[in-house]
Amino acid sequence: MPYLSNxxxxxxxxxxxxxxxxxxxxxKRNIQMGKAVDRSDHSKARWSNxxxxxxxxxxxxxxxxxxxxxxxxxxxxxxxxxxxxxIVLDGLLGTHRLFxxxxxxxxxxxxxxxxxxxxxxxxxxxxxxxxxxxxxxxxFWKDEMKGWPKMDADYILYxxxxxxxxxxxxxxxxxxxxxxxxxxxxxxxxxxxxxxxxPLFSSxxxxxxxxxxxxxxxxxxxGILVFLNYLYYSKHxxxxxxxxxxxxxxxxxxxxxxxxxxxxxxxxxxxxPNADPYAAPSAEIPEKFGASDVTDLNWVQLMNAYTxxxxxxxxxxxxxxxxxxxxxxxxxxxxxxxxxxxVGRNITKSVGFVDDGKQLLDDYITREELWACTSCNxxxxxxxIGIDPLSIIIDMRQYLVMxxxxxxxxxxxxxxxxxxxxxxxxxxxxxxxxxxxxx
Amino acid sequence: MHVxxxxxxxxxxxxxxxxxxxxxxxxFDERAKKITKSFVxxxxxxxxxxxxxxxxxxxxxxxxxxxxxEFLFQMQAMTNIEVMNAYEVTRIVTTCPHCFNTLKNEYxxxxxxYEVMHHTTFINTLLKENRFTxxxxxxxxxxxxxxxxxxxxxxxxxxxxxRELIQKLDAELVEMRNCKSKGLCCGAGxxxxxxxxxxxxxxxxxxxxxxxMETQSEIIVAACPFCNTMMTDxxxxxxxxxxxxxxxxxxxxxxxxxx
Numbered sequence: 001m002p003y004l005s006n007x008x009x010x011x012x013x014x015x016x017x018x019x020x021x022x023x024x025x026x027x028k029r030n031i032q033m034g035k036a037v038d039r040s041d042h043s044k045a046r047w048s049n050x051x052x053x054x055x056x057x058x059x060x061x062x063x064x065x066x067x068x069x070x071x072x073x074x075x076x077x078x079x080x081x082x083x084x085x086x087i088v089l090d091g092l093l094g095t096h097r098l099f100x101x102x103x104x105x106x107x108x109x110x111x112x113x114x115x116x117x118x119x120x121x122x123x124x125x126x127x128x129x130x131x132x133x134x135x136x137x138x139x140f141w142k143d144e145m146k147g148w149p150k151m152d153a154d155y156i157l158y159x160x161x162x163x164x165x166x167x168x169x170x171x172x173x174x175x176x177x178x179x180x181x182x183x184x185x186x187x188x189x190x191x192x193x194x195x196x197x198x199p200l201f202s203s204x205x206x207x208x209x210x211x212x213x214x215x216x217x218x219x220x221x222x223g224i225l226v227f228l229n230y231l232y233y234s235k236h237x238x239x240x241x242x243x244x245x246x247x248x249x250x251x252x253x254x255x256x257x258x259x260x261x262x263x264x265x266x267x268x269x270x271x272x273p274n275a276d277p278y279a280a281p282s283a284e285i286p287e288k289f290g291a292s293d294v295t296d297l298n299w300v301q302l303m304n305a306y307t308x309x310x311x312x313x314x315x316x317x318x319x320x321x322x323x324x325x326x327x328x329x330x331x332x333x334x335x336x337x338x339x340x341x342x343v344g345r346n347i348t349k350s351v352g353f354v355d356d357g358k359q360l361l362d363d364y365i366t367r368e369e370l371w372a373c374t375s376c377n378x379x380x381x382x383x384x385i386g387i388d389p390l391s392i393i394i395d396m397r398q399y400l401v402m403x404x405x406x407x408x409x410x411x412x413x414x415x416x417x418x419x420x421x422x423x424x425x426x427x428x429x430x431x432x433x434x435x436x437x438x439x
Numbered sequence: 440m441h442v443x444x445x446x447x448x449x450x451x452x453x454x455x456x457x458x459x460x461x462x463x464x465x466x467f468d469e470r471a472k473k474i475t476k477s478f479v480x481x482x483x484x485x486x487x488x489x490x491x492x493x494x495x496x497x498x499x500x501x502x503x504x505x506x507x508x509e510f511l512f513q514m515q516a517m518t519n520i521e522v523m524n525a526y527e528v529t530r531i532v533t534t535c536p537h538c539f540n541t542l543k544n545e546y547x548x549x550x551x552x553y554e555v556m557h558h559t560t561f562i563n564t565l566l567k568e569n570r571f572t573x574x575x576x577x578x579x580x581x582x583x584x585x586x587x588x589x590x591x592x593x594x595x596x597x598x599x600x601x602r603e604l605i606q607k608l609d610a611e612l613v614e615m616r617n618c619k620s621k622g623l624c625c626g627a628g629x630x631x632x633x634x635x636x637x638x639x640x641x642x643x644x645x646x647x648x649x650x651x652m653e654t655q656s657e658i659i660v661a662a663c664p665f666c667n668t669m670m671t672d673x674x675x676x677x678x679x680x681x682x683x684x685x686x687x688x689x690x691x692x693x694x695x696x697x698x
Binding site: 434 | 440441442444461463465466467468472475476479491493494496497498500502503504505506507508509510511513514515517518540543544545548549589590593594595596620621623624626627628629630631632633634635636637638639640641642643645646647
């Protein structure tokens with residue numbers, strides 16, 4: 001069976017891509033459960049945002065240590081994946097270092113730079129692990145990070161650690177096979193890092209080396225295929241979603257909260273003396289004002305939830321969180337995603353949503369969290385990839401106030417004052433000019 | 440002091456170059472009224488023709504909107520817009536970043552389109568146009584720190600105008616460890632001003648006041664009546680009223696120029 005390995009490879013590759021595609025479609029369907037919001041304007045500014053913020057990582061470096069390390073891992077990820085093209089073709093065609101004969105010296109340069117990147121990624125990933133687990137940076141140890149989120153973050157680091165080690169070990173054994181003149185292992189590549197690893201393997205016989213090289217090669221590519229499908233279950237989707245997320249992010253000044261059009265319609269009717277109070281209600285009246293569940297949010301907010309990497313920069317900057325309040329903007333995003341996944345599974349299972357007696361409000365996000373927000377936009381500013389937790393908080397406050405009249409009593413007093421005398425305090429509007437007559 | 444209302448000027452067939460939106464804090468709050476008066480003195484010194492709405496002004500609706508009461512916000516907004524559009528208002532200046540943000544960003548989609556400026560930006564323009572100069576030395580060499588109001592800074596990217604004014608006063612501006620886009624909120628935004636804070640281990644204004652005190656400044660400058668209240672309370676809580684003052688830039692300019 002000379003083609004056995006090619007066939008096995010093709011099947012595994014197909015399976016990995018198939019499952020990945022299924023997961024992506026599942027995410028897409030869930031995001032599309034969100035309400036419509038038009039973000040088709042200013043395409044130039046949007047592309048520029050995507051290039052600067054997602055591709056260029058411009059907001060990452062506001063924290064220099066994490067920022068620079070992240071750029072290294074990101075560059076490593078993007079560039080080393082170029083080598084993946086060759087690995088996949090080799091796997092399908094049964095060749096070895098397919099591109100080497102065509103690229104000459106440039107091939108050596110590429111392989112050498114992949115190796116250097118791989119080593120830098122290894123170092124960065126180790127520093128990331130130390131920051132999480134030894135230095136124990138505060139934002140990685142907040143309440144919402146307990147359990148799966150903490151494990152998930154570590155698993156991703158282990159994955160990268162193993163993949164990079166396999167990549168370098170594969171090259172190290174390859175070199176030894178090249179030196180021994182093993183058939184198919186033609187002289188190719190330049191190995192500035194893995195050449196220092198060859199002593200680890202030099203005592204092995206040629207057949208053992210061949211077995212090791214093949215094992216490293218297979219484990220490396222299988223690891224990548226597994227990681228591809230781990231994405232969906234992890235916080236790591238940002239490597240894909242950061243791009244659309246920065247493209248579709250809000251371009252207005254951060255202080256501009258969106259106008260609730262449904263309310264505008266109602267208010268105009270109320271203020272128009274010519275309106276017919278007995279006219280049939282217009283079809284534009286929504287079933288609900290504000291948001292109590294994920295399907296009341298818009299699709300950009302839902303995409304935000306899938307994009308969140310749980311880095312916690314938002315929570316770290318949040319004044320409420322810093323002073324010990326329950327609110328954590330990161331938890332708002334994590335809760336939104338968890339609930340969205342739950343609704344999604346419900347729909348898949350029952351072919352249509354079956355009421356599960358749960359919702360985003362109360363079952364995931366408590367009122368205490370929502371009322372702790374100062375709407376200061378620190379979380380929005382801090383997010384390196386344009387996620388907006390504040391908009392979700394305000395939408396949920398709208399539900400609490402307009403559907404349930406459930407604002408804290410102090411706020412109800414403030415609102416009653418505005419209604420009665422046009423100021424948040426109980427002063428008569430006739431006294432507005434008193435200041436001009438006082439000394 | 441005589442402050443003309445838009446109704447009076449219109450009756451006289453006059454049209455001011457700018458409407459001064461006083462805001463509820465500026466109209467009713469004892470501390471904020473001083474800021475209002477200082478700013479009026481600056482306007483008068485620079486011979487700006489301005490007017491206020493007086494009893495025709497009503498809350499912009501900002502705290503209602505941040506609380507989630509979109510109905511009340513839009514009622515307020517539409518009423519105010521009706522008044523201002525009837526007077527053909529085109530330019531507005533205000534000493535309150537919350538009014539500034541709401542008028543500038545949230546009124547246009549409801550039919551109120553105006554050029555809206557915060558007073559720090561407006562005073563800077565007056566200086567650049569040589570309509571007014573700062574020569575007083577009251578604050579020369581004094582250590583001063585500036586607190587960025589969220590709705591001026593992060594929300595609308597106004598970081599430089601207030602800082603330029605502090606420099607014009609010849610004061611030594613010392614930044615806090617969290618400033619500009621990373622400025623920490625005073626704790627009043629999002630309608631928190633009107634309610635007790637949720638439970639935690641500290642009040643936000645205390646945290647921010649501590650950051651301000653780290654700079655060893657004599658004066659904490661706030662460019663927002665709510666930040667002013669929060670920081671003043673913070674300083675009182677630390678029993679430092681004797682050493683540290685909380686001031687609005689308009690008050691400082693008015694004092695330096697002996698207005």
